[in-house]
Amino acid sequence: MIEIKNLKKIYNGVTVVNIPGVAIATGESVGLVGNNGAGKTTLFRMMLDLIRPETGQVLMKGEPVAGNEDWKNFTASYLDEGFLIDYLTPEEYFYFIGGLHQQSRAHVDDFMAGLTDFFNGEILKKGKYIRDLSKGNQCKVGVASCLLQSPQLLMLDEPFANIDPSTQFRLKSIVKDLNKNKGVTTLISSHDLNHITDVCDRILLMEKGVIIKDIATSSSTLNELQEYFGVGQTAATHIKVDEEENH
Structure with a gap:
């Protein structure tokens, strides 16, 4: 490859x-x-x-x-927080990434629901911008956005x-x-x-x-x-x- x-x-x-x-x-x-x-x-x-x-x-x-x-x-990749759009909330960012891959909001929501344990209650529905998350939680957002793309x-x-x-x-x-x-x-x-x-x-x-x-x-x-x-x-x-x- x-x-x-x-x-x-x-x-x-x-x-x-x-x-x-x-x-x-x-x-x-x-x-x-x-x-x-x-x-x-x-x-x-x-x-x-x-x-x-x-x-x-x-x-x-x-x-x-x-x-x-x-x-x-x-290909999907996450190197650092520079890959994120930090003025968006995690949900907005996931919808943006999903949209690039012709995925509906409903599909994105269902996919992210499957990552509940990985998010550990710290990412979704918190009303925070990505820039206000800890580096660890920013990493979770970055990794999740990669998984959403179903990469090879x-x-x-x-x-x-x-x-x-x-x-x-x-x-x-x-x-x-x-x-x-x-x-x-x-x-x-x-x-x-x-x-x-x-x-x-x-x-x-x-x-x-x-x-x-x-x-x-x-x-x-x-x-x-x-x-x-x-x-x-x-x-x-x-x-x-x-x-x-x-x-």
Whole structure:
């Protein structure tokens, strides 16, 4: 579904993303992990054609995202509150998103009723503008608007960061259901190693703009990632040595 080729982004003379190639198949659940500044959000923004790379391209279903509109019909994403229209109430925003997809207000209402547990009584019928919601509740609105679109590809940047533990588990259940039962391709970044290894079958580890490890999730993946982030350069050296030995 997704193919990245020779993708490079440079800011002020510093290369912040440098990915020679990576492919994500239809129906895969992929996690993106890395420290702050690893290039995760920049990569997401290039994949969504929000910023342009210096070199390379991102293909979705064989077509470049740059200068193309087709990928927008099957992709839903939430990176941050900048994706929302903050002077609307959540209901108004959902009706707006639904309208873009030829959905009636009745359909939107029925769909949102199915997210009652996820909203936890904090979103609907509160008379608040989105700008007045907490970051966690803004995230709920963003994620719900993605789900409303019935996407084939779902991209979420740090969705677990500001939501409470109960909502984290509900979100994990939703994402797993979309991937396992509905065949939705999911791409999620997170600093929470427990959640990301639980939700995703494949983990891409980024450091300084480079994907240094592509891991099929197994019972040892969480320990491997914890060792890497806990030990730092020592673990990074081990990973590099392992890669050289494998080649």
